[in-house]
Amino acid sequence: MTTTEIAPLTGLSEAQVGALRLDFPLLARSVNGSALAYLDTGATSQKPRVVLDAERDYYEQRNAAVHRGAHTLAAEATDRFEDARGTVARFVGADDDEIVWTSNATEGLNLVAYALSNATAGRGGAEAEQFRLHAGDEIVVTELEHHANLIPWQELAVRTGATLRYIPVDDDGAWQLDAAATVIGGRTRVVALSHVSNVIGVVNPVEQLIRRAHAVGAIVVLDACQSVPHLAVDVHALDVDFAAFSGHKMLGPTGVGVLYGRRDLLNALPPFLTGGSMITTVTMESAEYLPAPQRFEAGTQRVSQVVALAAAVDYLTAIGMDRIAAREAYLGQLLVRRLGELPHVRVLGPQHSALRVGLASFDLAGVHAHDLGQFLDDRGIAVRVGHHCAQPLHRRLGIVASTRASTYLYTTVDEIDRLVEGVTAAADFFGAGT
Numbered sequence: 037m038t039t040t041e042i043a044p045l046t047g048l049s050e051a052q053v054g055a056l057r058l059d060f061p062l063l064a065r066s067v068n069g070s071a072l073a074y075l076d077t078g079a080t081s082q083k084p085r086v087v088l089d090a091e092r093d094y095y096e097q098r099n100a101a102v103h104r105g106a107h108t109l110a111a112e113a114t115d116r117f118e119d120a121r122g123t124v125a126r127f128v129g130a131d132d133d134e135i136v137w138t139s140n141a142t143e144g145l146n147l148v149a150y151a152l153s154n155a156t157a158g159r160g161g162a163e164a165e166q167f168r169l170h171a172g173d174e175i176v177v178t179e180l181e182h183h184a185n186l187i188p189w190q191e192l193a194v195r196t197g198a199t200l201r202y203i204p205v206d207d208d209g210a211w212q213l214d215a216a217a218t219v220i221g222g223r224t225r226v227v228a229l230s231h232v233s234n235v236i237g238v239v240n241p242v243e244q245l246i247r248r249a250h251a252v253g254a255i256v257v258l259d260a261c262q263s264v265p266h267l268a269v270d271v272h273a274l275d276v277d278f279a280a281f282s283g284h285k286m287l288g289p290t291g292v293g294v295l296y297g298r299r300d301l302l303n304a305l306p307p308f309l310t311g312g313s314m315i316t317t318v319t320m321e322s323a324e325y326l327p328a329p330q331r332f333e334a335g336t337q338r339v340s341q342v343v344a345l346a347a348a349v350d351y352l353t354a355i356g357m358d359r360i361a362a363r364e365a366y367l368g369q370l371l372v373r374r375l376g377e378l379p380h381v382r383v384l385g386p387q388h389s390a391l392r393v394g395l396a397s398f399d400l401a402g403v404h405a406h407d408l409g410q411f412l413d414d415r416g417i418a419v420r421v422g423h424h425c426a427q428p429l430h431r432r433l434g435i436v437a438s439t440r441a442s443t444y445l446y447t448t449v450d451e452i453d454r455l456v457e458g459v460t461a462a463a464d465f466f467g468a469g470t
């Protein structure tokens with residue numbers, strides 16, 4: 037495929053997108069006198085009415101603490117909560133007891149890192165020995181990680197004496213796979229990597245690194261925040277050991293995230309948070325813990341959010357992840373091509389990858405991303421500006437900030453046209469390139 041060709045419109049037609057937009061109340065509003073063009077799903081997605089209704093229905097009809105109480109409401113709430121676990125498990129190709137509810141992806145990634153340092157501190161008994169890190173052991177990340185998949189590993193290294201190493205990216209922000217062969221080696225114990233970069237939007241060749249990591253006996257932790265909402269992801273087929281993602285980026289509410297963990301690993305790991313609901317027996321001196329997933333779900337759970345996330349997953353499944361992925365690959369290529377054709381615009385990342393989601397970040401020469409974001413907002417166009425929680429990647433690409441446009445199943449081609457017109461007008465207004 038050349039730089040100017042783009043994939044044909046597949047997946048969802050403009051008419052189908054127009055129809056499903058009616059499910060999203062917020063998309064009907066105007067901002068600063070213009071129809072809203074919401075191009076910030078990479079940060080958080082908008083919610084269809086079925087998700088809002090599911091949360092309301094839960095509170096109006098079933099609200100109770102789960103896994104406790106001998107009353108009907110508690111039983112109904114528990115059924116909904118556990119059914120939701122099954123719904124999410126099927127969505128990502130996992131088994132029900134491999135799904136742990138968290139607050140968001142950030143908490144899921146921290147959960148793994150803290151559980152590993154608890155094992156290193158001697159918690160978890162003989163079963164957890166396999167996770168113990170020693171001085172000189174290595175934790176490997178990549179240079180394009182979101183801070184949520186970098187800082188927990190920096191902290192784990194400090195707590196355990198392990199060394200943090202990284203797989204560098206090239207000038208296009210693509211992993212230098214040759215370097216991976218030397219960075220991932222005999223001392224590597226953990227490899228933490230993103231499925232899709234939240235800055236570049238390209239689907240990373242994770243399979244290669246997963247194979248390499250397992251060949252040296254390392255655990256693989258996948259940041260699936262920008263992949264699970266946009267592509268059909270099967271965690272068993274990918275053969276990752278852990279994967280984290282956030283509900284709010286996939287039509288669900290804030291306050292709920294998911295950590296997938298391989299059953300045997302979850303059951304051998306010591307817990308991260310401790311307290312009620314995750315124990316079998318407690319004495320004044322010690323406690324015994326439930327098997328996974330409950331051993332990682334301490335305290336009163338976020339039931340309404342979990343139930344609403346299942347409604348979001350049902351909505352996505354009914355439309356079809358393959359259709360959504362095809363539509364977004366098209367929108368992503370459209371963004372890259374249309375923005376890349378503008379004078380003074382540098383789109384970050386490879387220009388002709390066919391494997392991408394609908395997300396592109398760019399720099400408008402001589403114009404600060406915040407000024408551009410404000411200019412676009414005046415026209416009702418919502419984009420993300422700044423470093424997108426990926427400072428090392430921006431530094432590597434030679435910029436401090438960029439502007440990011442990101443799409444979802446509700447994004448229209450007209451919204452991308454408006455973005456391109458807005459950037460063109462901003463370039464003129466601010467004298468880009470001078």
Ligand SMILES: Cc1ncc(COP(=O)(O)O)c(C=O)c1O
Binds near residue numbers: 078079230232259261
């Ligand atoms: C790639 C990636 N990883 C992790 C996160 C963290 O997600 P959350 O803030 O929902 O925990 C994000 C969110 O922007 C992301 O894009």
